[in-house]
Amino acid sequence: MRLTGKVALVTGAADVRSIGFGMAQALADEGADVVVNDVAAPDELEQRAEELIAKGRRALALQADVTDAYQVKQMVKQTVEKLGRLDIVCSNAGIIRWEPVLEITPRQMQAILNVNLMGNVLVCQAAAQQMIAQGDGGRIIITSSVQSDLQFPVTPVYGGTKFAMHTFVGCLALELAEHNITVNHIGPGWVRSALNDAAPDQQTSADIERQKAGVPLGHRPGLPYEMGRAAVYFASPDGDYVTGAFIRLDGGLALGK
Numbered sequence: 089m090r091l092t093g094k095v096a097l098v099t100g101a102a103d104v105r106s107i108g109f110g111m112a113q114a115l116a117d118e119g120a121d122v123v124v125n126d127v128a129a130p131d132e133l134e135q136r137a138e139e140l141i142a143k144g145r146r147a148l149a150l151q152a153d154v155t156d157a158y159q160v161k162q163m164v165k166q167t168v169e170k171l172g173r174l175d176i177v178c179s180n181a182g183i184i185r186w187e188p189v190l191e192i193t194p195r196q197m198q199a200i201l202n203v204n205l206m207g208n209v210l211v212c213q214a215a216a217q218q219m220i221a222q223g224d225g226g227r228i229i230i231t232s233s234v235q236s237d238l239q240f241p242v243t244p245v246y247g248g249t250k251f252a253m254h255t256f257v258g259c260l261a262l263e264l265a266e267h268n269i270t271v272n273h274i275g276p277g278w279v280r281s282a283l284n285d286a287a288p289d290q291q292t293s294a295d296i297e298r299q300k301a302g303v304p305l306g307h308r309p310g311l312p313y314e315m316g317r318a319a320v321y322f323a324s325p326d327g328d329y330v331t332g333a334f335i336r337l338d339g340g341l342a343l344g345k
């Protein structure tokens with residue numbers, strides 16, 4: 089229970105299979121009160137908050153679009169109004185499109201850039217402003233991807249935004265160090281969340297078996313809760329001296345590539 093008394097905000101956490109909810113659960117299990125956010129599925133989001141309350145934590149569902157600066161600011165404001173402060177933010181919301189550069193439309197491109205770049209920047213900005221005002225540090229954790237390091241076909245724009253997070257995290261870590269705010273990112277490899285439901289290479293049971301075979305450790309997908317444990321590491325005292333870092337959480341998927 090190393091996060092007792094801390095308040096966390098996790099974006100992109102409405103779906104029960106999502107990495108965001110895995111993070112919210114892991115943070116709550118460690119004692120944190122948690123705000124779950126999503127742009128979609130308000131009923132599901134409420135349900136996620138109820139599940140955290142059932143763990144004995146304070147929890148709140150706040151619907152907001154992370155690409156909208158006003159909504160992001162309001163989300164942070166409401167977090168502080170209702171739960172008193174903000175110590176940990178998991179900027180996790182993200183979208184993917186499987187479109188090669190030769191086919192992707194400007195509209196699809198813009199949608200990815202808006203959520204995966206602009207959304208992260210806006211959430212980190214609003215959270216950091218609040219943490220600085222509180223005056224006792226904070227923890228920012230971004231969900232990037234193994235695509236921060238690796239290149240795959242058909243996701244060039246998505247991959248570009250995840251690579252960009254690597255630089256963004258380093259720059260922000262430097263900017264916020266004097267305020268004792270750490271900034272780190274995690275790189276999931278393969279999690280069977282809704283994000284992957286439309287993945288062209290995950291449509292049949294043969295596809296899934298092929299994906300599993302590609303994971304050296306355990307031949308299985310990662311679990312959202314396992315991603316959450318890494319967020320707990322960065323958020324807890326174990327992460328006191330860690331900033332600008334990246335943890336791949338991929339069962340070794342990236343090794344040898």
Ligand SMILES: NC(=O)c1ccc[n+]([C@@H]2O[C@H](COP(=O)([O-])OP(=O)(O)OC[C@H]3O[C@@H](n4cnc5c(N)ncnc54)[C@H](O)[C@@H]3O)[C@@H](O)[C@H]2O)c1
Binds near residue numbers: 180184207233280
């Ligand atoms: N699933 C994987 O294998 C995998 C691998 C690497 C990285 N990731 C990253 O993990 C993060 C979480 O994805 P996931 O796998 O849990 O997928 P998911 O689709 O279950 O969760 C993402 C959530 O973000 C929400 N969202 C989208 N746009 C938003 C916006 N504008 N404002 C607020 N919320 C918004 C969606 O509604 C969705 O609920 C993403 O950043 C994704 O890129 C996932």
